[in-house]
Amino acid sequence: MHRLVVIPGDGIGREVVPVAVEILEALLPGLQTREADAGWDCFQRQGCAVPEATFDALRECGAGLFGAVSSPSHRVPGYRSAILQLRQGLRLGTSLRPVRSWPSLSSRPGVDLIILRENSEGLYSGREHLEAEGVAIAERVVTREACLALAHRAQDVAKARHARRITLVHKANVLPLTCGLFRDTCREVLEGEGWASELDERLVDVAALQLVEQPEAFDLIVTTNLFGDILPDLACHWSGGLGLAPSLNWGEGIALAEPVHGSAPDIVGSGRANPLGAILSTALLLRYHWQEPVLAQRLEGAVESFLWEEGRADFGFETTRVVGQGILAAL
Amino acid sequence: MHRLVVIPGDGIGREVVPVAVEILEALLPGLQTREADAGWDCFQRQGCAVPEATFDALRECGAGLFGAVSSPSHRVPGYRSAILQLRQGLRLGTSLRPVRSWPSLSSRPGVDLIILRENSEGLYSGREHLEAEGVAIAERVVTREACLALAHRAQDVAKARHARRITLVHKANVLPLTCGLFRDTCREVLEGEGWASELDERLVDVAALQLVEQPEAFDLIVTTNLFGDILPDLACHWSGGLGLAPSLNWGEGIALAEPVHGSAPDIVGSGRANPLGAILSTALLLRYHWQEPVLAQRLEGAVESFLWEEGRADFGFETTRVVGQGILAAL
Numbered sequence: 001m002h003r004l005v006v007i008p009g010d011g012i013g014r015e016v017v018p019v020a021v022e023i024l025e026a027l028l029p030g031l032q033t034r035e036a037d038a039g040w041d042c043f044q045r046q047g048c049a050v051p052e053a054t055f056d057a058l059r060e061c062g063a064g065l066f067g068a069v070s071s072p073s074h075r076v077p078g079y080r081s082a083i084l085q086l087r088q089g090l091r092l093g094t095s096l097r098p099v100r101s102w103p104s105l106s107s108r109p110g111v112d113l114i115i116l117r118e119n120s121e122g123l124y125s126g127r128e129h130l131e132a133e134g135v136a137i138a139e140r141v142v143t144r145e146a147c148l149a150l151a152h153r154a155q156d157v158a159k160a161r162h163a164r165r166i167t168l169v170h171k172a173n174v175l176p177l178t179c180g181l182f183r184d185t186c187r188e189v190l191e192g193e194g195w196a197s198e199l200d201e202r203l204v205d206v207a208a209l210q211l212v213e214q215p216e217a218f219d220l221i222v223t224t225n226l227f228g229d230i231l232p233d234l235a236c237h238w239s240g241g242l243g244l245a246p247s248l249n250w251g252e253g254i255a256l257a258e259p260v261h262g263s264a265p266d267i268v269g270s271g272r273a274n275p276l277g278a279i280l281s282t283a284l285l286l287r288y289h290w291q292e293p294v295l296a297q298r299l300e301g302a303v304e305s306f307l308w309e310e311g312r313a314d315f316g317f318e319t320t321r322v323v324g325q326g327i328l329a330a331l
Numbered sequence: 332m333h334r335l336v337v338i339p340g341d342g343i344g345r346e347v348v349p350v351a352v353e354i355l356e357a358l359l360p361g362l363q364t365r366e367a368d369a370g371w372d373c374f375q376r377q378g379c380a381v382p383e384a385t386f387d388a389l390r391e392c393g394a395g396l397f398g399a400v401s402s403p404s405h406r407v408p409g410y411r412s413a414i415l416q417l418r419q420g421l422r423l424g425t426s427l428r429p430v431r432s433w434p435s436l437s438s439r440p441g442v443d444l445i446i447l448r449e450n451s452e453g454l455y456s457g458r459e460h461l462e463a464e465g466v467a468i469a470e471r472v473v474t475r476e477a478c479l480a481l482a483h484r485a486q487d488v489a490k491a492r493h494a495r496r497i498t499l500v501h502k503a504n505v506l507p508l509t510c511g512l513f514r515d516t517c518r519e520v521l522e523g524e525g526w527a528s529e530l531d532e533r534l535v536d537v538a539a540l541q542l543v544e545q546p547e548a549f550d551l552i553v554t555t556n557l558f559g560d561i562l563p564d565l566a567c568h569w570s571g572g573l574g575l576a577p578s579l580n581w582g583e584g585i586a587l588a589e590p591v592h593g594s595a596p597d598i599v600g601s602g603r604a605n606p607l608g609a610i611l612s613t614a615l616l617l618r619y620h621w622q623e624p625v626l627a628q629r630l631e632g633a634v635e636s637f638l639w640e641e642g643r644a645d646f647g648f649e650t651t652r653v654v655g656q657g658i659l660a661a662l
């Protein structure tokens with residue numbers, strides 16, 4: 001039996017999440033869902049961006065779908081980004097971000113890669129302070145523990161997709177201790193698991209250029225938190241843009257699916273929000289968390305045949321509805 | 332009278348630098364040059380990657396051309412990257428990295444942007460330590476002083492190119508103190524100088540994607556050290572690749588031109604090294620340091636007409652020679 005906490009959040013999160021849930025229910029007839037609150041709107045109503053009840057629900061069910069949240073453009077006392085709180089509070093230590101070509105959307109066929117991002121520390125540690133007037137310090141924290149967890153996830157994914165190449169992305173020429181710890185720990189685990197001949201490395205600046213020039217060269221990328229924020233965004237140019245990009249925040253026995261796009265206040269209510277990012281995020285939940293690769297494949301196959309047939313993913317003011325119904329029909 | 336310290340360094344640095352110097356001498360008949368040592372080879376001979384004499388020569392002459400240096404792939408006691416030592420030791424607080432379309436090389440016309448990178452601190456502060464067994468910390472240092480220097484450079488460049496847009500790139504939603512200090516200081520200076528209506532902001536992940544999807548949207552980008560390492564590399568896809576990318580390390584009364592490419596040990600001695608990165612770096616020295624915009628324009632114009640005529644920049648094993656003589660002829 002599968003249970004899912006549904007967290008629409010703000011803005012178009014509320015429009016794409018119901019569509020993705022409806023499709024998931026069609027695939028998993030016994031699915032039990034339960035709605036929970038989070039985000040900026042929630043903060044304004046309740047004084048916190050992630051209520052305890054939401055954490056509890058996720059801990060209990062072990063799986064969630066998060067839509068998107070807005071953030072204030074300037075600092076608001078007491079406010080902390082909902083998604084960062086969820087990632088750290090639930091120890092969702094890895095973010096899995098696939099980028100692949102889709103029929104009729106991608107400017108380039110043959111791209112099919114996954115970026116595994118450390119999701120709990122690095123420059124996202126929250127350790128930032130003023131050392132003196134006019135001197136601010138942020139601490140990039142890299143621990144062996146988090147790198148071990150990430151490397152074991154990398155091993156799982158490498159095995160599941162028969163990875164032909166695993167690329168560690170770092171900046172060890174400038175950050176020998178933190179990037180060195182990341183690199184050495186990942187090497188230790190992955191070489192120990194028999195991936196020595198697939199294992200490779202790139203400096204982050206070189207990797208960024210290569211993701212633009214020759215994205216086919218990559219298969220599985222493993223990297224630290226902030227690099228893993230930047231690289232998937234630029235790579236998703238090849239998959240048809242941010243609107244289609246899925247992700248999975250992934251811990252031990254718990255996972256939170258999350259489209260990479262934001263709450264897009266400018267198109268709220270217009271019908272133009274594309275639900276494919278959310279839909280494809282639930283496919284990641286199926287494949288990696290619930291261990292239902294056949295269902296994941298069916299869902300991604302339905303997206304593929306829908307896109308083949310329609311030749312586009314943008315239906316103007318009908319996008320949310322047409323895409324949702326199209327995928328349901330294709331299933 | 333113009334004086335230039337010539338630092339070929341390692342690998343193809345020794346092949347492209349003489350070509351760029353010969354061309355610069357043709358433009359500046361009174362140019363006085365003086366060679367100096369730096370790099371991995373120098374470290375192996377003398378025990379330091381940048382001898383004091385090199386620092387002295389640069390301080391005295393105020394201008395240099397740096398080729399490229401190799402780095403050991405693993406940590407070597409006492410070794411520190413020559414270019415990082417030069418940037419910090421000479422207080423070259425800004426790195427100027429232009430990206431523009433070139434005839435017959437660029438996959439996309441109409442790209443013409445400059446990235447100004449803070450060049451002395453951020454994650455390049457050198458402050459990195461082990462906090463405990465398996466816990467490494469790197470400090471991202473942002474000071475008001477360095478941001479002020481950067482912002483004043485941005486003002487100079489914006490004025491020189493009549494910038495239609497200035498984009499501050501940061502990650503203030505995750506790093507409110509360090510990125511906030513960067514942003515607020517840049518805003519203070521640039522708004523004070525009358526650029527309020529051109530001023531804009533982007534998160535680094537969004538900027539990376541937009542540099543791939545719509546590079547024409549940018550004119551002048553101002554950012555911190557590591558973001559300014561990653562963004563120009565990926566953007567130079569539009570200008571014909573890393574081989575052509577120039578940069579200027581720029582301080583108060585002192586500047587060091589540097590092609591962005593590395594020492595490329597795999598092609599040393601083959602004749603295939605492209606000198607355009609080094610040549611275009613000297614054009615930056617002319618325009619921004621020596622205040623010779625007319626000569627800079629002549630040099631860039633010669634590159635442009637050479638590329639128009641030839642339709643390519645790669646002449647196999649004749650590249651270094653053919654490109655060098657072609658630019659000389661075009662002048």
Ligand SMILES: CC(C)[C@H](C(=O)O)[C@@H](O)C(=O)O
Pocket residue numbers: 081083084229260504505536
């Ligand atoms: C919203 C923001 C905090 C987040 C991040 O930086 O991780 C987003 O950019 C992402 O990629 O999920």
Ligand SMILES: CC(C)[C@H](C(=O)O)[C@@H](O)C(=O)O
Pocket residue numbers: 173174205412414415560591
């Ligand atoms: C060689 C390396 C230290 C350097 C950097 O990271 O700044 C290089 O990548 C650059 O862009 O100039």
